[in-house]
Amino acid sequence: MMQRFSNPVLMKELKLRFRAFKSFSGLMFYLFLLFIFVGGFLSVFTQFTGTGFFRPSESFIMFSVISVLQMALVMFITPGLTAGAISSERERQTLNIxxxxxxxxxxxxIGKLLSSIAFLILLLVAGLPLYSIVFLFGGVSPTQLITIFLSYLLTVVAIGSIGIMFSTITKKTIVSMIATYGAMIFLGAVTAFLFFVGFSLDRMPTSPVGGFSTNSPITFFWASINPGALMLTVLYPELGTELSNLTGISMPNWVVYIIFYSLITVVCLWIAIRKLRANMKHSR
Known part of the structure; x- marks a missing residue:
């Protein structure tokens, strides 16, 4: 029964990745930078107040900044970890074996995907003690912390699936990496640009008496699939309410985010699985 669910590819990749010295040196460097940021933030704000106290509002600011930086870290590092999972095997001529x-x-x-994102998940989990130091000063609820880390997990899996798909359907790692980073630019920057364009168009008068469009599902969609917008609405729920008021859509944006990125994960993994052995037959 256990052999049916075992994955030798995953176990092999995990051993190779975590036995390397660069993995643990990278983890140490990341925690060191996070420690410097948290310590510097605390020292600067306590000096500004002149009382030696750290107010809950300032603690929430630190939590918000770290959350946004972590999401940027997820979107920047994940393509580099997954875009070469299959294409590198093809370049080393070990894929056919x-x-x-x-x-x-x-x-x-699945083994390649999980082993590729395991290191990034380890970074996020290892930073939890420093990340949760805000609970000492208040201003942040455990629900917000859990929600943010679940959004990290969903985003990591979805981006990793995109990288695995491009790594499977392309022959070169550099091409796969460029395509994956292009997808990240679209999800992070282009969707934000399209949201502001749609918002500006919706604010234009639609009638001779100067009325405005109040129902904007496309604009709401662009904002809902943007990871940065999700972070802001989780950290500041009033922004989610404002987004619903501006677009006329009462659905929470995180519902659209979960549906969209879950579909992206399923579709990308399905394409990768279907194209894996098809590429081998084509190369012959």
Whole structure:
């Protein structure tokens, strides 16, 4: 029974990744930078107040800044960890050997995905003690912390699936990485630009008496799939209410975010699984 759910590809990739010295040196460097940021933030704000106290409002500002930086970290590092998962095997000419084993395409793709994002998840989990120092000063609820980390997890899996898909359907790692980073630019920057364009168009008069469009599902959609917008609405719920008022859509934006990124994950993994062995036949 256990052998049915075992994944030798995942176990092999995890051992190779976490036995490397650069993995632990990278983790140490990340925690060191996070420690410097938190310590510097605390010292600067206590000096500004002149009382040696750290107010809950200032604690929430620190939490918000770290949350946004963590999301940026997720979107920047994940493509580099996943975009070469399959294409690198093809470039080393070891993919055909891997495909001749008893492992199914699903096991190979899922194993590569989980092993690629495992290090990033380790970074997020390892930073929890420093991340949760805000609870000492108040201003942040445990629900917000849990919600933000669940959004991190969903985003990591979705971006990792995009990287795995491009790594499977392209032959070169550099092409796969460029395509994955292009998708991240679209999700992070282009959607924000399209939201502001749609918002500006919606504010234009639509009638001779100067009326405005109040129902803007497309504009709401662009804002809902943007990771930065999700962070802001989770941290500041009043922004989510304002977004609903501006677009005329009462649905919470995080519902659209979950549906969209879940669909992205399923579709990308399905394409990667279907194209894995098809590429081998085509290369022959």
């Amino acid at each position: 891997l495909l001749t084993t008893t492992q199914s395409s699903t096991q190979i793709i």
